[in-house]
Amino acid sequence: MLSVEGVSVSFGDHLALDDVSFDVGDNEIVVLLGPSGCGKSTLLRAIAGLQPLDSGRVLRHGEDLASSAPHERGIGMMFQDHALFPHRDVGQNVEFGLRMAGVASALRSTRVAEILELVGLSGFERRAVGNLSGGEAQRVALARALAPEPRVLLLDEPLGSLDRELRDRLVEELPGLLREVGISAIHVTHDHDEAFAVAEKLLVMGEGRIVRSGSPTDVWSDPRHEAAARFLGHRNIVEIGPRGEVPWGILLSDPGRVVILPDAATVLSDTNDPAVRSGRAVEVRVIGSRFRGASWEVDVETEPGGARLHFVVPAELSTGQRVYLVIDPSRVRAVS
């Protein structure tokens, strides 16, 4: 459907996008996840034609879009902070794209009513955009982007300005809505929870490059790239020494940096456990413990001042307690 091939953009000396390539399939929701300043918004703007490319191509169904201006691309975009037109009411905002396309007035109002109903704002046509709540404004922005029936929708931090609760609700709604419309979408965010909830394909960006891509589960459980791992919220990134002096009872064929997934640890309640005796278990001291409802988050260290790790465990451990842990080697991934 949409292909980005070797796109690079620089601002002065700063390389904002460095040879970025990826594809978006028909009706596929792709999420670009990365810290602010990693180039993800620039990438969206490049796809929309708002940012000239230094090199590379953007293709739609194999057709190069280089010669199309933004208004000729048929690509929809939802802006950060929505960019609703303050001098027009909700209905006029939503029908803007239809008006630009020369759709007749009667047809426009039918379509506006339909699309407002789709986003759950029936009857909002004559409301002033200044009086909308954050969630309503977000829906109007979505309706406006969808109304001209673009083939691709770009969403730039669409939920960024909303409070937590509203955001969680819309994160659940958004994928369903996009599937209902049947549209390919590229969704940009810096929030990994939002990314996991929305993505069919996840692209993790760092410093102008795509460092890891795949399904959300694959990417999370095997980030491969240290920056990606950090950005996905992994905290257990440690250096494994050569065989023989391995802490944590982890056996790796090659020493190097690894990420230990937070669910990798099993707490041994019995000190007579064979794992303890065989030396596969490691003794740790709990230095922090937080109740998370269904589980507990704990921080542990092998010795004072030694490496600290972070795990999610099913039962309570209290601070100061000494316990034995076994690490599941299949939940330990090498990163570069």
Place this chain on the structure above:
Amino acid sequence: MKTATKSIAAVVPATFVVVFFVYPVVNVLSTGLAGDGLGSLAGLFESPRERRVMWFTVWQAIASTALTLLVALPAAALVAGLSERRRRIVRALVTVPFVLPTVVVAGAFEGVFQRFGLMSGTVRLHHTVWAILLAHVFFNYAVVVRTVGTHWAGLDGRLEEQARLLGAGRWRTFTEVTLPRLKPAIASAASIVFLFSFTSFGVILILGGAGRSTIETDIYRFAVTRGDLTTAASLAVVQIVAVLALISLTTRLERQRPVATRQPRRASLVVGRAWRWANVSLMLILLGTPVAVLVERSLAVGEGYSLRHYGALVHRTRQLPVPALVAVRNSLVFAVVATALAVVVGGLASLVVVHGRRALSRVFDLGLTLPLGTSAVTIGFGILVTLDEPPLDLRTSWMIIPIAHALIGVPFVVRTMVPVLRSIDNSLREAAAVLGAAPARVRREIDLPIGSRGLVVGAGFAFAVSIGEFGATSFLPRRSDSITAPIALFRLLATPGDLLRGQAMALAVVLMVVVAAAVVAIESVRGTADGGL
């Protein structure tokens, strides 16, 4: 923008300013410096009379600025502490004096002196420097209150609260936290007041009397009264150089002026009730008295009151070639034409300033502000000596008046439009583009409707400026039937006699009402977003 539309947007304003401003002013410069130009220029500085005039021009401007700041800064503090709605009302009220025609203000002060017996005797204000200073304070009060007050209101009040919690007293908090943040706004307001006082014309001509001249009024005296164009041109050269120096200083200060960060929290100004009332009373007395007395004088006939002076406005008098009401009609027609011109020229120029290439944008920004700073008399004098021969012989055309007025109105349009256009979030334009609007369509759908509020405000100012314009116009009406209301008012005021004075007051009231209506219109569309002036 397509290249064609882009170049029209740039060419129209550029041509207008070059033909009607740059060319005439350069012509004045070359007349002033031609032949024995440098000699006559040097002669100016050697003549004790002219040296006195120049010195008086400077010191009265300094005194006016100092007095205005002294009186208006407390009022700015008061305005900053008001709610948004009340602030708008006060701002509109203080703006009325600012846009009142200079001739009307001069007339009002004459009325006050007459009413309270200050024309002669021990406390004589008539034809003294105090009359001039008072009128300048009256005029420029709004500049300080609006610029500083608006800026002040935009300051984050939490900083003051923090300072108080850290142990600073009220006064220390003001001097150490508030004042430093206000400095750029105060400096900017002060430089504008100084510039206005420096180039003040009508007030000095009428209230100062024969003994008091500034560079501005001397240009008029030499050119119009004595017909000595060379000396007038030399004086104009001095005036232009001084004003250019002032403007470059002002723009430097403007650039330093930080954008007020608009916080939802109001600046917390804990001021005493007595202080607040003292301030409001001063504001009412200073701004209200001249206006009230003007109305009273216009109605006073003998011992009683009647509308006789207003009735007289429809009749011809010896002093005027046409009835005064015809002059008012002329002014209205000219103001409409001038406003239309200023809106087209200023609107296009604003688009160039905001969307044009950086160098072009800078040239336009500066070039279109110059007429605002240049003295009106220089502009009028320039047009008088320049556009008097083919291909551009406009001396006998009435169009010359609205053109000159538009020239003075354009900076107002640009200065109100540009901040509005700049404040449009660029993502709105991008959103429109992504939704299928071509660049020209984006201008029409986004820039124009959102900018139109600024355009209306600018148009209102241009209208008010044109209605009251006196300095440039005093050089221009070569045809008796195109006399404007301020010129008619000046002639009536200049002639002694109670009856004519009453008529003058009535005419001044009519002008004031027209201008006040324009200001009310401006403030009602202005909304909350607001720059300096």
